[in-house]
Amino acid sequence: MPTVVVGFRLGHTVTSRQVTVLVTETGVLHRSHGPYGQPPQLDPPKIPLRSADPDLPWMKREHILTGPISRLRELHATATEKGYTQVLIAPACVRLDVEEHPLPPAAQNPRRARPHPELTAAFIGTAPGTAQPLDTAVEEFRTALGLPVRPRDATRRPGRAHVPPRTEALLRTLAQGTPIASASRPAVGWTVTPRSVTLRVGRTAETLDRSVVLELQAALTAWLRFTHPPTP
Numbered sequence: 001m002p003t004v005v006v007g008f009r010l011g012h013t014v015t016s017r018q019v020t021v022l023v024t025e026t027g028v029l030h031r032s033h034g035p036y037g038q039p040p041q042l043d044p045p046k047i048p049l050r051s052a053d054p055d056l057p058w059m060k061r062e063h064i065l066t067g068p069i070s071r072l073r074e075l076h077a078t079a080t081e082k083g084y085t086q087v088l089i090a091p092a093c094v095r096l097d098v099e100e101h102p103l104p105p106a107a108q109n110p111r112r113a114r115p116h117p118e119l120t121a122a123f124i125g126t127a128p129g130t131a132q133p134l135d136t137a138v139e140e141f142r143t144a145l146g147l148p149v150r151p152r153d154a155t156r157r158p159g160r161a162h163v164p165p166r167t168e169a170l171l172r173t174l175a176q177g178t179p180i181a182s183a184s185r186p187a188v189g190w191t192v193t194p195r196s197v198t199l200r201v202g203r204t205a206e207t208l209d210r211s212v213v214l215e216l217q218a219a220l221t222a223w224l225r226f227t228h229p230p231t232p
Contacts, residue, residue, distance in 0.1 A: 003100040006072065006141035007123055008134065009089035010079050011036065019084055021075045022123050024100050025145055027068040031075065032120050042115040046071065047103065065147070069138055074218070076134050081211060089127045091137035093144055096122040 007022025007030075019033040020040065027048035032040035048064050076091070098118050142148070170180055174194050182189040189200045197208045208216070 003096045003098055003119065004093065004141065004144050005096060005119065005123055006069075006091070006093045006137050007089075007127070008076060008087075008091040008137070009124065009127075010076075010084035011086035011088045012082075012084045013086050014083060017084075018088055019075075019079050020089070020120055020124065021072060021079075022120065023065070023068045023072050023141075024119070025065075026100060026103065027064045028100070028103070029068050029071055030116060030120055032117075040117075040120065042117055042120070045115060063147070065142075065145075069141075072138075073134060077211075077215070087131065089124065090129070090131045091134040092127045092130070092132070093137050093140035094123055094126050094128075095144070096126060098122045 004025045005022045007020065009018060009020040011018045016036045017034065018036060018040070019031065021029065021031045023029050029046040031043040031046075033043075034040040046068070048068050096119065100119065101114050101116050173180055174192070177194060179191055179193040181191045187202065191198045191200070197213050198205050199208065
């Protein structure tokens with residue numbers, strides 16, 4: 001039975017290493033890496049949290065592929081930031097003539113899934129060479145599985161997202177050119193200005209670029225949600 005996957009393969013020209021990541025229609029994430037021309041090293045497959053912990057009430061409202069697709073995006077961004085900028089296989093949705101291993105039952109610890117090198121090998125041998133962004137490949141993946149995708153309407157202006165009052169107040173502060181800083185503490189702190197974000201530890205300070213700030217924001221949002229999951 002064919003398996004629908006979405007994935008990519010990036011290379012690092014300096015170290016001559018590659019990383020391949022793909023997500024299957026059941027939400028299992030497969031990652032492999034290694035030197036060019038050598039058999040890749042396979043990481044243990046990542047089972048979607050909803051399959052591993054189906055009784056979590058806050059997970060029941062989330063589609064099983066939401067987390068794996070988000071992780072796929074994170075791995076693509078992280079690899080690019082680490083120098084994996086050579087596109088060996090552009091992001092693509094592919095239907096593979098390989099039957100995916102079934103997930104182990106909950107009684108056998110579903111986090112211990114078997115590596116599936118045939119899936120990665122089939123993806124490498126089947127994926128087209130068409131260059132396209134990851135978002136396009138993800139949309140094709142969702143469409144192939146009958147899942148909703150965002151409508152593309154270039155003539156429609158997106159509505160303004162709801163902004164919490166506290167954020168609105170801080171936006172006005174930055175618009176006035178006034179920095180926003182953490183409470184005065186001798187050990188650690190942070191400062192946000194209209195131009196930069198700076199972290200401070202003791203007398204040492206470091207300014208973060210935009211990509212790092214975005215990653216930090218995503219991590220903090222995930223932490224807040226993880227520690228205080230939304231009520232059902």
